[in-house]
Amino acid sequence: MGRRRAGALAVTTALVTGLVGAVPGVAQAYASSATGTINTSGADLNVRSGPSSGYDSWRTVADGASVTLLCQTTGQSVTGTYGTTTMWDFLSNGGMVSDAYVYTGSDGQIVNSCVYVGAEPSSKTNPRSPNGAIDWAFQNYRSTAYENLCLKFTALAYGWGGSGWSTAEIGGDWESSHGYLNTSGIPPRGALVWYHNSADTGHVAISLGEGKVIGTSVGGAVGVAGYLDHGSYRGWSVAYYPNAY
Template identity: 60%
Template sequence: MRSIAWRLIAVAATAIAVSFPMSTGVAFAATGVVETSGAALTVRAGPGAGLDAWSSVANGSTVSIVCQTEGSSVTGSQGTSTIWDMLSNGGFVSDAYVHTGSDGYVEKKCSYVGAPPRANPRGVNAAISWQFARLGSTAHEGWCMRFQAQSYGWGASGWASAEVGGDWIQSHGYMRTTGIPPRGAIVWYHNSAGTGHVVVSLGEGKIIGTSVSGKVGVAGYLYRTGYRGWSVPHFPAAG
């Protein structure tokens, strides 16, 4: 009986160990301290030195790391590293400039969306970088579907509206309604006008797209009502 009891305890402990990280999300993110020669550390749109630079973090600042991923190689105060840290604002910094107490991963790997049936001209990180380069712009209001298609390298989506696109995605089995949208996923919404809305996921519950306080901006993926779900970045009618 005692051995059975211990086995039950072991099973319960394993279940807790497996489920706990999945349920915590970014609430228990790892932290690190920015260490440069004194200059501020550039925050980029994705894990690469060639991606859009849109913000910075002061030397000596403590940052929250919500996930980590592989990217371009950078040599900094902590040595040479290909690890990039996603911050709570949705941007990335090179781990080569962040003291975490480890040369390896200290947080879970960032979750990326799967490949769509039809390849896009531009990849996930390049598409997100394209959008970050337009952060704060009001020029794309009312054109959310075209904006997303263009970010992935297309001239236009080929759909009359995000509602039409979302209906196609749903009817063809691509719409997912559970789980936090992974990085690069297209996130779909209904709206009162019947035209729908669409943005792209940065991962870890963040999105970037049009109509965030009337401009291109970053928000949580439930920042508006009418959430439909998310899909791979598939634009079958685009050209």
């Protein structure tokens, strides 16, 4: 049977006007957000740290719940309520679910593609990919073990034993002085997001994309926050640790 009826997509009127029909040779424009409904025929749906059932399940969402989609990306092929798809939906809570269980009114893509950070220099390649780093971070969700160790937390997430910098302020200074710090645009998924703080030690977190970060000091533990929720935002960089060990 068909996956979904077309035309039932719940998108605000302002966003609908930005949609462009699929025309051969013309790039498709999508909404910046949309509403969907979870349909699992009863069971809670696992919200994952990345686009695969192999990534950490850090929370669930109930059958019938309304969710907000901020972007979509390809990942593991999943067969669910609405057939088989490789599309995964990034939700406003910072996690991902398979589009096979989300009623959106369309069988195809409906919101913008998730944007990933560029690669770090090949001279110091991280042991983990952005999705792998984010998965490690979510495995420590709500942990208090890394308070006052934000820089180490991000380095551990990317697979290192340590960053090679003594503070996030020094790390952010290095990224800035070497041309890696970006001060405009929403930090893409996997980027390091840098901040000043009153102690002059700085702060750093990992971007989930679409304005969300995961890091320490979110209510006293590892958690998800908006990228501007921490004071004194500096900017974002590729996940580059030139002195990591």
